[in-house]
Amino acid sequence: MTRIGILSFAHHHAEAYVGNLRAIQDVEIIGTADDDRARGQEVAARSGLQLFTSAEDLLRRRPDGVIVCAENVRHRALVEMAARAGVHVLCEKPLATALADGNAMIDACARAAVNLMIAFPMRFSAPLLEIKRVLDDGRLGRIFCCNATNQGQNPRRHRAWFVQRSLAGGGAVTDHTVHLVDALRWLLGSTIEEVYAQTNEIMPSGGDVETAGLLSLRFRDGSFAAIDCSWSRPDSYPTWGGLAIELIGERGVIAADAFRQTLSRYPEQSPRVQWHYWGSDANQAMIEEFIASIRERRPPRVTGEDGYRALEVVVAAYESARVGQPVRIPAKGQPTDG
Amino acid sequence: MRVAIVGSGSMGSVHADAWRHTPATVVAFVTASENEPARTLAARHGARLVTRLETVLDEVDVVDICTPTDLHVDFTMQAAAAGRHVICEKPLALTVEDGARMIRIARERGIQLFVAHVVRFFPEYRMARDMVMRREIGRPAVLRLSRCVFHPRKSDNWFIDPARSGGMMLDLMVHDFDYARWVAGDVVRVFARSIRASSPEAQVDHALAILTHRSGAISLVEGSWAFPSPSFRTRFEIAGSDGLITFDGPSATAIETHLHRENETERHEVPLPRSPSHESPYATQLRAFYDALHGGVEPPVRAEDALAAVQIATAAIESARRRMAIEIAPSAETP
Numbered sequence: 001m002t003r004i005g006i007l008s009f010a011h012h013h014a015e016a017y018v019g020n021l022r023a024i025q026d027v028e029i030i031g032t033a034d035d036d037r038a039r040g041q042e043v044a045a046r047s048g049l050q051l052f053t054s055a056e057d058l059l060r061r062r063p064d065g066v067i068v069c070a071e072n073v074r075h076r077a078l079v080e081m082a083a084r085a086g087v088h089v090l091c092e093k094p095l096a097t098a099l100a101d102g103n104a105m106i107d108a109c110a111r112a113a114v115n116l117m118i119a120f121p122m123r124f125s126a127p128l129l130e131i132k133r134v135l136d137d138g139r140l141g142r143i144f145c146c147n148a149t150n151q152g153q154n155p156r157r158h159r160a161w162f163v164q165r166s167l168a169g170g171g172a173v174t175d176h177t178v179h180l181v182d183a184l185r186w187l188l189g190s191t192i193e194e195v196y197a198q199t200n201e202i203m204p205s206g207g208d209v210e211t212a213g214l215l216s217l218r219f220r221d222g223s224f225a226a227i228d229c230s231w232s233r234p235d236s237y238p239t240w241g242g243l244a245i246e247l248i249g250e251r252g253v254i255a256a257d258a259f260r261q262t263l264s265r266y267p268e269q270s271p272r273v274q275w276h277y278w279g280s281d282a283n284q285a286m287i288e289e290f291i292a293s294i295r296e297r298r299p300p301r302v303t304g305e306d307g308y309r310a311l312e313v314v315v316a317a318y319e320s321a322r323v324g325q326p327v328r329i330p331a332k333g334q335p336t337d338g
Numbered sequence: 339m340r341v342a343i344v345g346s347g348s349m350g351s352v353h354a355d356a357w358r359h360t361p362a363t364v365v366a367f368v369t370a371s372e373n374e375p376a377r378t379l380a381a382r383h384g385a386r387l388v389t390r391l392e393t394v395l396d397e398v399d400v401v402d403i404c405t406p407t408d409l410h411v412d413f414t415m416q417a418a419a420a421g422r423h424v425i426c427e428k429p430l431a432l433t434v435e436d437g438a439r440m441i442r443i444a445r446e447r448g449i450q451l452f453v454a455h456v457v458r459f460f461p462e463y464r465m466a467r468d469m470v471m472r473r474e475i476g477r478p479a480v481l482r483l484s485r486c487v488f489h490p491r492k493s494d495n496w497f498i499d500p501a502r503s504g505g506m507m508l509d510l511m512v513h514d515f516d517y518a519r520w521v522a523g524d525v526v527r528v529f530a531r532s533i534r535a536s537s538p539e540a541q542v543d544h545a546l547a548i549l550t551h552r553s554g555a556i557s558l559v560e561g562s563w564a565f566p567s568p569s570f571r572t573r574f575e576i577a578g579s580d581g582l583i584t585f586d587g588p589s590a591t592a593i594e595t596h597l598h599r600e601n602e603t604e605r606h607e608v609p610l611p612r613s614p615s616h617e618s619p620y621a622t623q624l625r626a627f628y629d630a631l632h633g634g635v636e637p638p639v640r641a642e643d644a645l646a647a648v649q650i651a652t653a654a655i656e657s658a659r660r661r662m663a664i665e666i667a668p669s670a671e672t673p
Contacts, residue, residue: 126592127592127593130592130593131593134595139597140597142537142540144533144536144537144540144542144544145531145533145536145544145546147484147546147558147560149482194661196529196548196663198527198529198548198550198556199556200479200480200554200555200556202476202477202478202479202553202554202555202578202579203476203479203480203577203578203579204579211479212479212480212556212577213556214480214548214556214557214558216529216530216531216546216548218531218536218661222536222537223536223537224531224536224546225546226531226546226548226558226560228480228482228558230479230480230577232479232480232575232577232582233577233582234581234582236581237582248533248542248544248562248564249542250540250542251597251598252564252565252566252595252596252597252598253486253562253564253565253566253595253596253597254593254594254595254596254597255593255594255595256592256593256594257591257592257593258592260589260590260591260592261590261592262590264590279592324527324550324663324665325662325663326529326661326662326663
């Protein structure tokens with residue numbers, strides 16, 4: 001039996017992870033702890049989970065692993081606490097909101113010899129895995145360029161903290177850039193050297209963060225990519241948003257949409273069309289990888305280091321938007337790829 | 339109203355067909371050297387075929403320039419000096435300096451200079467812009483504009499010669515640079531990356547530009563000559579503070595491939611988008627220019643707008659080359 005705890009339900013993905021964990025044989029969810037007492041009680045009741053009085057209390061029951069789904073700025077404290085308790089960690093993305101925090105989390109887990117996995121489900125997306133096979137087979141030849149989108153509805157409809165800088169660290173750039181940065185590093189097998197970004201808050205955030213962002217990345221191998229991370233899907237959109245990439249190579253173009261395996265439903269009364277996803281569940285495969293890495297005593301396929309590389313781009317994007325020019329990474333004084 | 343069309347290539351032919359939807363008459367085609375396709379074109383429209391513009395300048399009211407871009411400035415100077423109105427294919431010119439000269443001489447000679455930014459006359463683009471102007475989606479925040487076509491394989495291939503066409507970023511992306519500015523207002527900063535700049539050895543032309551508008555809105559403009567023939571895909575979306583407009587959004591497929599065949603033997607010339615309608619956007623455009631010349635109606639696209647689009651495109655090219663964002667300062671000739 002592999003015993004897992006969930007530290008905080010601040011991120012609504014935690015609710016999906018409960019279902020993912022329950023679908024795996026010989027996994028026991030020992031319970032949850034949440035510093036928001038009301039949220040913890042509500043989720044524990046709805047999901048049938050035991051509610052611990054604190055994260056320390058949960059960790060004293062010696063789970064094999066925990067999933068950290070706290071607000072972005074609170075990831076570090078919980079991950080360090082889990083590492084001290086000798087417990088493996090799957091941390092919701094983004095790893096952190098500052099590079100120093102990310103470094104500290106990676107160090108803490110390395111010292112404690114526990115796994116630090118980061119929740120980048122796109123590594124497990126069936127359409128993106130198919131793209132990866134096409135690229136690895138060389139069917140597109142050399143890849144020169146990528147046009148990518150990870151647009152969504154404003155996530156404040158799920159949780160208010162997403163639009164509060166003090167808890168989220170930032171808005172659309174923080175929330176949506178990291179998935180594509182990681183997917184592109186993985187697909188292209190190259191390192192990002194330079195970031196340009198422009199942002200605005202013309203679409204009201206309801207808080208104090210940017211809602212729109214366009215990024216332009218340059219990779220070490222000379223290829224480049226654009227990322228649209230905007231919360232530009234209205235509440236009436238047929239689904240929460242999406243993630244799509246278009247790759248331009250020597251032999252042609254290939255485009256993948258990770259969430260467009262859907263049925264459209266047109267209700268008789270409501271004017272609202274809805275897209276219902278029927279594709280494979282990337283979260284399920286990601287959670288299975290976390291469990292497998294614990295059982296097989298090996299590092300997971302997506303690590304804290306990957307989370308750190310994505311965070312570097314987020315930090316550089318904010319700096320670029322501030323100065324209006326591209327910004328090199330890693331910034332001076334930061335460690336380079338090993 | 340009598341028109342001379344300079345150029346007997348595909349755009350000259352498209353314009354000649356479009357002029358038939360107006361009361362104007364195409365009386366002559368001007369071509370560098372007489373050739374069979376040019377003779378056929380002229381005969382089809384009952385027009386003369388001449389090799390020098392001055393031969394017919396006395397007979398016409400309007401000179402419609404459908405030549406390679408590098409010739410726009412000289413023909414405009416010649417027509418304007420003779421007091422003839424000018425309609426010029428896009429882009430206005432290869433450089434901001436040339437475009438500014440064209441606008442100055444038009445002002446000095448009191449003639450009209452209209453630039454064929456035909457995307458403004460495509461119904462889907464026009465409707466979306468009208469919606470934005472009516473504030474139906476609030477303030478524009480993020481625009482995505484994409485124009486992905488195959489590599490032009492014209493016989494003389496002036497399109498792919500940057501010295502003649504300005505290259506893909508000027509020749510093709512200028513459409514969407516103009517449209518972005520038409521929808522979201524003046525552009526103050528441009529950043530672009532292109533395969534031409536990043537991998538000059540590659541035979542692939544594709545670019546991604548980020549525009550920052552004075553309003554704070556941001557636009558992602560994608561231009562491509564990298565698709566297999568005969569692709570012509572245009573897409574756009576405009577996200578505003580109060581809603582979203584999309585044209586050709588994501589299709590219900592997880593993966594789409596457009597691979598080049600080993601031997602692409604089909605010889606497609608200049609790619610033109612096609613969508614069935616009662617009137618081609620080229621005809622709508624020339625009717626609007628006719629009304630502006632004949633009835634003094636405000637033209638839907640001013641030369642100053644076309645110059646601003648050239649300014650954005652040349653800034654994008656410079657940005658890709660110098661790997662830095664380029665700030666755009668308003669000039670005397672831009673609005």
